[in-house]
Amino acid sequence: MPEEADQVVTAxxxxxxxxxxxxxxxxxxxxxxxxxxxxxGGPPLLASRLTPPVPPEPVLLRPRLLDRLEQGASGPVTLxxxxxxxxxxxxxxxxAQGERDGPxxxxxxxxxxxxxxxxxxxxxxxxxxxxxxxxxxxxxxVPDGPPRPEQLETxxxxxxxxxxxxxxxxxDLHRVTDxxxxxxxxxxxxxxxxxxxxxAGARGxxxxxxxxxxxxxxxxxxxxxDLAFTADExxxxxxxxxxxxxxxxxxxxxxxxxxxxxxxxxxxxxxxDGADPARAVERFAGDQPDVxxxxxDEVLAPLEPATRDVLRRVAVAVAVHADLAAALTGRPxxxxxxxxxxxxxxxxxxxxxxxxxxxxxxxxxDVLRDELDRLPADEVRELHRRAADWYxxxxxxxxxxxxxxxxxxxxxxxxxxxxxxPELAPDEPAAxxxxxxxxxxxxxxxxxxxLAAAAERAYAGDPAAADAQLRRALAxxxxxxxxxxxxxxxxxxxxELSLARLGADHEEVRRAADRLLATGPAQESPGxxxxxxxxxxxxxxxxxxxxxxxxxxxxxxxxxxxxxxARDRFATAREAARRAGRPRxxxxxxxxxxxxxAARGALRAxxxxxxxxxxxxxxxxxxxxxxxGYAYLALAIVDWQRxxxxxxxxxxxLAGPAGAEPGGAALTALCRAGLLADGGDPGGALRTLAExxxxxxxxxLGGWLAADEAQVRAVVGDVDGARxxxxxxxDGPxxxxxxxxxxxxxxxxRAAERALPDWTGSGAAxxxxxxxxxxxxxxxALADASGDARRGGRLLEExxxxxxxxxxxxxxxxxxxGVRDLLAARLDSGTAYWATVSELVRGVDAQPVAATADGPAxxxxxxxxxxxxxxxxxxxxxxxxxxxxxxLSLSVNTVKTHVRNIYRKLDATRRRDAVRRARELRLI
Numbered sequence: 072m073p074e075e076a077d078q079v080v081t082a083x084x085x086x087x088x089x090x091x092x093x094x095x096x097x098x099x100x101x102x103x104x105x106x107x108x109x110x111x112g113g114p115p116l117l118a119s120r121l122t123p124p125v126p127p128e129p130v131l132l133r134p135r136l137l138d139r140l141e142q143g144a145s146g147p148v149t150l151x152x153x154x155x156x157x158x159x160x161x162x163x164x165x166x167a168q169g170e171r172d173g174p175x176x177x178x179x180x181x182x183x184x185x186x187x188x189x190x191x192x193x194x195x196x197x198x199x200x201x202x203x204x205x206x207x208x209x210x211x212x213v214p215d216g217p218p219r220p221e222q223l224e225t226x227x228x229x230x231x232x233x234x235x236x237x238x239x240x241x242x243d244l245h246r247v248t249d250x251x252x253x254x255x256x257x258x259x260x261x262x263x264x265x266x267x268x269x270x271a272g273a274r275g276x277x278x279x280x281x282x283x284x285x286x287x288x289x290x291x292x293x294x295x296x297d298l299a300f301t302a303d304e305x306x307x308x309x310x311x312x313x314x315x316x317x318x319x320x321x322x323x324x325x326x327x328x329x330x331x332x333x334x335x336x337x338x339x340x341x342x343x344d345g346a347d348p349a350r351a352v353e354r355f356a357g358d359q360p361d362v363x364x365x366x367x368d369e370v371l372a373p374l375e376p377a378t379r380d381v382l383r384r385v386a387v388a389v390a391v392h393a394d395l396a397a398a399l400t401g402r403p404x405x406x407x408x409x410x411x412x413x414x415x416x417x418x419x420x421x422x423x424x425x426x427x428x429x430x431x432x433x434x435x436x437d438v439l440r441d442e443l444d445r446l447p448a449d450e451v452r453e454l455h456r457r458a459a460d461w462y463x464x465x466x467x468x469x470x471x472x473x474x475x476x477x478x479x480x481x482x483x484x485x486x487x488x489x490x491x492x493p494e495l496a497p498d499e500p501a502a503x504x505x506x507x508x509x510x511x512x513x514x515x516x517x518x519x520x521x522l523a524a525a526a527e528r529a530y531a532g533d534p535a536a537a538d539a540q541l542r543r544a545l546a547x548x549x550x551x552x553x554x555x556x557x558x559x560x561x562x563x564x565x566x567e568l569s570l571a572r573l574g575a576d577h578e579e580v581r582r583a584a585d586r587l588l589a590t591g592p593a594q595e596s597p598g599x600x601x602x603x604x605x606x607x608x609x610x611x612x613x614x615x616x617x618x619x620x621x622x623x624x625x626x627x628x629x630x631x632x633x634x635x636x637a638r639d640r641f642a643t644a645r646e647a648a649r650r651a652g653r654p655r656x657x658x659x660x661x662x663x664x665x666x667x668x669a670a671r672g673a674l675r676a677x678x679x680x681x682x683x684x685x686x687x688x689x690x691x692x693x694x695x696x697x698x699x700g701y702a703y704l705a706l707a708i709v710d711w712q713r714x715x716x717x718x719x720x721x722x723x724x725l726a727g728p729a730g731a732e733p734g735g736a737a738l739t740a741l742c743r744a745g746l747l748a749d750g751g752d753p754g755g756a757l758r759t760l761a762e763x764x765x766x767x768x769x770x771x772l773g774g775w776l777a778a779d780e781a782q783v784r785a786v787v788g789d790v791d792g793a794r795x796x797x798x799x800x801x802d803g804p805x806x807x808x809x810x811x812x813x814x815x816x817x818x819x820x821r822a823a824e825r826a827l828p829d830w831t832g833s834g835a836a837x838x839x840x841x842x843x844x845x846x847x848x849x850x851x852a853l854a855d856a857s858g859d860a861r862r863g864g865r866l867l868e869e870x871x872x873x874x875x876x877x878x879x880x881x882x883x884x885x886x887x888x889g890v891r892d893l894l895a896a897r898l899d900s901g902t903a904y905w906a907t908v909s910e911l912v913r914g915v916d917a918q919p920v921a922a923t924a925d926g927p928a929x930x931x932x933x934x935x936x937x938x939x940x941x942x943x944x945x946x947x948x949x950x951x952x953x954x955x956x957x958x959l960s961l962s963v964n965t966v967k968t969h970v971r972n973i974y975r976k977l978d979a980t981r982r983r984d985a986v987r988r989a990r991e992l993r994l995i
Contacts (some may be wrong), residue, residue, distance in 0.1 A: 356435025632769020672840025
């Protein structure tokens with residue numbers, strides 16, 4: 072006979088409404104073996120839905136996730152939430168079958184189209200099974216179907232009286248679409264005194280009142296970002312599959328899949344069948360039949376048709392936001408549909424900006440482009456034309472040029488090159504499909520069109536195609552009239568400069584930049600006859616040429632470690648770009664200038680420039696992330712020198728691509744190693760410095776890295792290793808200061824005095840200010856230790872005068888032990904910087920015990936991660952978790968998880984206790 076219709080029964084006073092049916096019968100499922108059991112009149116219950124599935128072989132244990140799951144299961148609700156293929160069921164089944172004190176969790180796999188009555192039949196069987204596995208507690212009075220209100224209260228009371236909690240795993244909970252189906256379960260979770268604990272796996276948030284547990288801080292969420300494989304886990308997975316892949320290819324695979332577990336398993340299987348795994352990694356894409364079928368069936372098919380159509384049409388762009396999506400699709404709600412698709416995470420990433428930019432998962436992007444290609448050709452060209460118009464009016468000329476070429480809008484492409492060529496220099500190449508080659512007739516009529524195609528290919532990082540188009544343009548330009556020929560030469564020189572930058576040949580970059588400078592207009596302002604016969608002539612003016620060529624010179628100098636030359640070149644180019652009204656070129660120069668000012672110790676100027684760069688309109692979305700990264704790196708160095716490690720760590724995490732360029736990589740290593748050493752991890756600092764030193768560009772940065780590494784080695788007792796490093800480092804104030812510190816650490820104060828560089832001489836004004844301050848402070852400490860307290864005080868006052876304008880703090884708080892006494896003495900004898908000295912004395916007193924040869928002093932059994940330190944800093948404020956999440960562009964669930972970990976590691980139960988404990992440990 073058919074199942075009875077579900078109906079709503081009014082709950083007794085004090086409870087919420089629950090779904091149920093009257094006069095329920097028992098099924099006799101009173102033992103762990105439920106196979107063959109059934110609801111009255113219904114099909115039998117399946118044992119396979121009441122036991123965890125066997126994880127796919129080979130099983131890769133991921134302790135960080137298992138620990139997170141175990142910690143979350145100590146609270147009422149834990150949600151493993153991610154789209155298809157992110158390893159939810161594998162993680163849950165591995166955890167459920169792992170060793171633990173007490174009985175295994177009860178397990179229910181939810182079926183598609185599950186009715187309330189059928190679901191409760193499985194819940195009853197699972198809870199009875201869990202009770203039977205625990206002899207210390209009697210079986211709870213579990214009804215065999217949707218319980219009546221009085222049955223729920225009885226069951227909740229019985230669960231609350233249990234000695235041990237019951238763990239219940241509900242996998243595929245997204246299949247429950249009726250909120251009423253889980254009302255009874257929600258009642259039990261709220262009224263069983265924590266003795267029923269739910270661990271659920273779902274593709275989206277289930278129909279439970281999760282906000283209640285969120286507000287109480289009792290909800291643990293493990294999302295797609297958490298489930299994504301790290302680079303180390305990718306390597307472990309490949310090893311488990313018996314695949315040997317070079318280290319760079321592992322990183323490439325992690326980037327290509329963004330850690331998507333299903334994608335990685337597909338890749339591992341594909342790599343295992345090939346003879347050249349490294350090449351197979353490069354060829355692995357979303358067009359692989361198995362991958363494409365999975366993404367279409369499991370990711371795209373469940374979406375609403377409107378959402379799927381929007382995703383397909385916006386695939387003409389690498390990244391998209393609401394306005395662009397509306398322009399492409401003609402749908403005012405396109406942004407809303409994108410936000411909905413991104414809410415689950417995993418396959419549509421957000422950049423955290425305002426407005427949000429969305430970028431599909433790389434493998435999904437391949438599938439979406441394939442679906443886009445199935446549209447009629449005229450429709451695709453129209454999409455590219457719309458994209459070109461939108462990018463052109465939103466100051467993104469490089470993207471506009473690419474789409475104009477893809478649309479076959481040859482005149483628009485040529486106009487973009489002629490009028491906006493300074494903004495087309497490749498800064499962050501993006502691998503995109505090549506546009507069709509412009510027709511020969513159009514190129515003969517307008518050779519600049521081939522230059523436009525060459526510039527687009529250079530922007531996309533395809534030098535071979537760019538060079539071919541450049542030669543094609545030059546072949547057809549011989550007969551151009553003089554004014555237009557001059558302009559053509561300037562544009563061709565700009566394309567040659569782009570190609571030189573792509574080749575990373577710094578000498579060729581300088582030659583190309585000089586050739587571009589030579590093509591500049593002969594006068595400051597175009598005369599009335601300039602451009603005769605060509606209404607577009609004269610658009611590339613002197614400031615454009617100076618800005619682009621100067622920026623190229625600066626980039627080459629920075630890459631070679633010539634910081635002084637780079638600083639001068641960027642400053643000149645910055646002003647020229649500002650006069651010419653070229654914001655993207657200006658952003659490039661301002662962001663690098665900020666970093667160079669921070670490197671030399673002009674902290675106030677660096678901070679102002681970095682904030683200026685980050686506030687510029689082009690510094691939005693993914694396209695200018697490289698430029699913005701330099702600004703964040705500058706802020707990290709500023710915070711580090713001001714002894715604000717949490718802020719420095721947060722900014723360093725945002726620096727991203729800035730650490731890939733040689734000069735930026737060296738400065739990143741200096742900052743990161745300093746933070747590691749200050750945080751009690753000298754081993755990590757030494758590894759960071761040694762790796763960076765081997766690739767350091769130029770003697771100046773190499774000397775800085777060697778000096779810092781020598782000082783850390785001396786602190787941990789490796790004085791001989793420190794001296795060997797300094798012997799090979801060559802001359803310079805930084806190695807000389809490190810030599811003095813090493814000799815003092817070895818107990819030879821006189822040798823330290825002899826080695827100390829003259830920080831008061833005329834040449835010292837050109838030193839990096841942190842080096843000059845460190846030398847002055849060591850000079851003062853040595854004078855005081857030798858009995859000349861008066862000289863020591865005078866020198867300290869001079870150091871304070873130099874440090875005060877830029878807010879230096881770390882040079883004092885992390886200095887030699889005698890500095891504290893020097894600072895305290897100034898409070899008694901008088902100082903022009905009383906407030907600063909008073910603050911510094913307190914700061915020095917609060918410093919943790921320094922690392923020794925026996926290893927770093929430790930205060931915590933488990934150190935806080937960089938992200939946790941950042942959030943800990945925010946906990947001092949009055950910001951709520953929601954506001955902290957907005958500040959850091961994180962989900963509220965992620966912040967909640969980090970806060971829970973912070974409390975656990977600091978042995979605190981609330982925010983105030985955590986902050987107090989962190990201050991005691993000098994973490995904030």
